Amino acid sequence: MRLLLLLASIALTTGWKMPLSPHSLKCPPLYSTKQPKTAKPSFPTLRGTTVNARKIVDSxxxxxxxxxxxxLQTEQLAEELLSNFRGGEMLFTEVAMQMSDCELTKEKGGEIGWVDFASASNSEHALDDLLPKNVREALVPGQGMDAKTGDILKIKSSRGVHLIQLCDIMVDVRERGKKRFRAEENKWRTAVDPSNSGKQLHYSIESMGCQMNSLDSERIAGQLESMNILPLDDEDEKKADVVVLNTCSIRDHAEQKVYSYIGPHAKRKRDGESVSIIVAGCVAEQEGEQLLRRCPEVDLVMGPQYANRIADLLEDVGNGNxxxxxxxxxxxxDITKPKRDSTTCAWVNIIYGCNERCAFCxxxxxxxxxxxxxxxxxxxxCEELVKDGYKEITLLGQNIDAYGRDLSPKRKFxxxxxxxxxxEGLERVRFVTSHPRYMSDRVIDAVANNPSVCDSFHIPFQSGNDKVLREMGRGHTVAKYLRIVNSIREKVPDASITADVIVGFPGETEEEFLDTLKLMETVKFDSVNTAAYSPRPNTPAAEWTNQLDEETKSDRLQRINRLNLQHAGERRARMVGRTEKILVEGRNVKKPNQVYGRTGHGYIVYFDGMIEELLGxxxxxxxxxxxxxxxxxxxxxxL
Known part of the structure; x- marks a missing residue:
């Protein structure tokens, strides 16, 4: 209905008429090869540097x-559509089916397929009837269209005016990985060596850290199983042929944990066992080649951005690298489906990475x-997950409110x-993590007005003192944070609000710490993830000289934890006597005759029941x- 109303509005503005049949629109030829200007925002990737997000791939x-x-027939109509894509609830596929003048792709939502860069300039090309040569050439990186996946481009051709959506990119990740060939006399055996082709291989994955890592581990598992490497049934990880450690570097001593975990598997390899050792995730990205220097038994070190391409990288490992x-x-x-850990609830990533530069992170x-x-x-x-029986989806992003701001035209979370x-059929939607710098009333309204979106917000505040927040580089004040909380309490009165906080940040005084406790007393969070500050490599705060001693940090952590426990108990106590709808997620391992699930607020609820009957x-x-x-x-x- 929204789309039909929007199309009616466009028709009034531009004079466009909805075609009565796929054949009723005829496009006058346009021969202009001038390309439209595209915004070129620069985003930081490393501190002290900037990079254009549309040029992070080596051509x-x-x-x-x-x-x-x-x-389309006219530029005016193309511009009107581009304007309406910006921040609107319009899907490109739906608009293509309603408005496109291309008889060959209209019913498929405008789907064309892959445009190969190497053959884009060929005078006789399989796509000539769909995308003329000048359009194909404009898509090649470095040819003038400064674009990235997700963008919608406007390009003229002899067929008319094309709005081109870049849906995905094909990248040869093997060209991106640094390879070090092992001399035969020093080569430890790896399980993915082609000589092992007759043996059934099994994998184990140890996952650390946040929900992002949990989803990355599911994607890695899906890739391994697509290679016919099966999960290890035995709990003894020393029997796994392919060992994956998916790491997190958010806390101190993360690197030491990695080397401690690798140790027993490295010994297996030195003793002559055929085993592949893979270090993935944030510590892998942070340490890079240093991991191989310190632990040369490791076969593959890969950052989070390669989680769904591990199969390609293991091909190089199998060749002795x-x-x-x-x-x-x-x-x-994803070219393969993730191996989901749950049959009821699923993670779905909507935005990767983060452009914020908090001094501690x-x-x-x-x-x-x-x-x-x-x-x-x-x-x-999401629709495929619902079709597969999933009832709840959690949308993931390091800064989920930033969704769409890197696209052209921009979109809104x-x-x-x-x-x-x-x-239809999706019972519950959750999302994490919101940033108070970007959290908007539009998101709160979406929660308030949509019954399937859970009344639950996770908004880290990190400190209750403005001076500390400035030094952290958070980009928001205590007053801004409280305005968000007040808006939630007004529009979604019963919502749960959870958060993250750091105590003992460099230079934090006792009075500044007390401001954090004051903020917690004001809000009364449903729960807070608390942590004492720990210096992380390549972060500004790690180099500051005003570090607090461990005793002070430990004392503040204990005090804030006591308050956190008090508030968490108070918030849950208000639920006694209520009747709540609970999505059953699993068995209570301590009481096998009980199951557990969560309220819309995210509270865990235990009750008697058989999991075989109630799961999902x-x-x-x-x-x-x-x-x-x-x-x-x-x-x-x-039931």
Missing amino acids: RSAKAYRVRHIL QVVATAPEYIVE IVPSTRGVEQSRTAESIIKE SDLLNMIGSI AIVDVKILESSTYSLTGEMLDS
Whole structure:
């Protein structure tokens, strides 16, 4: 309905008439080869440097774009559509089916397929009837169209005016990885060596850190299983042929944990076992080749941006190379499905990377520049998950409110949230993590107005003192944060609000710490992830001379934890006596006759029931008791 109203508005503005049949629009030829100007924002990737997000791929490794198009009669209509794509709840595929003048692609939502850069200039090309030569050439990186995946471009050709959506990019990641060939006399055996082709290989994955890492591990597992490497049934990891450590560098001593974990598997390899050792994730990106120097038994070091391309990199490992893949890279859409850990709830990444530069945080240096996925690819993934029986989806982003600002035209997270929330059959939608610098009333409105979007917000505040926030480089004040909280309390009164906080930041005084406790008393969070500051490599705060001693940091952490526990208990106690809808996610491992699920607020609820009957069901549960971080209830539904 929204799309039809929008098309009617465009028709009034431009004089365009909706065709009665696919053949009723005829496009006058336009021969202009002048390309439209495209905005060229620069985003930081490493501190002290900037890089254009549309040029992070080496042209030698980029091979092709997968594209869709809408063919139009006039530039005026093309400009009107571009304007309406900007921040609106419009899907390119839907508009293509309604408005495109291309008879060959209209019914397929404008889908064209892959445009190979190497053959783009060929005078006789398989796509000539769809995309004339000048359009294909304009898509080649470095040819004038400063673009990236997700962008919508306007290009004239002999067929008319094309709106081209860059849906995906094909990248040869093997050209991006640094290779070090092992001399035969020093070569330890790797399980993915072609000589092992007759043996059934098994993998194990140890995942550390945030939800992003959990999803990356699912993607790695999906890739390995596409190679017919199966999960290890035995709990003894020393029996795994392919060992993956998916690392997190957010806390101190992360590197030491990595080397400690690798040690036993490195010994297996030195003792002559055929085993492949892979270090993935943020520590891998941070340490790079240093990991191989300190632990030469490792076969593959790869950053988070390569999680869904591990199969390509292992091909080089099988050819006798040690590989380090940490170069900046465009995120490519998954070519295999992730191996989901749950059959009920799923993670869906909507934006990768982070452009913020908090003085304490290493994440932007390890996860790279912001890259938003197209709304079409996100919604397609969500619809497929619903078709597969998933009831709840959590949208992921380091800074989820930044979704779409790197695209051209720009998009808004609130619009995407509304679109996903309206998917038929999807019961629950959650999202993390919001940044108070960018959190908007539009997002709060989307939660308030959409029944399937859970009344739950995760908004880190990190400190309750403006001076500390400035030194952290957070870009917001305490007053701004409280305005967001007040807006949530006004529009979604019963919503849960969770957060992250750091105590003991360099130079933090006792009075400044007390301001943080004051903010917590004002808000009364449902729970807060607390941490004492720990210096991280390549971050400004790590070099400052006003570091606090460990005793002071430990004391403040204990005090804030006590307050956090108090508030968490108070917030859950208000649920006693209520009847809540609970999505059953699993069995209570401590009481096998109980199951657990979560309220819309995110509170865990335990109640009697058989998991074989209830898994994935949404049931009414009356809350009988509360504790600090969980609730106990009684199921009222009879299935």
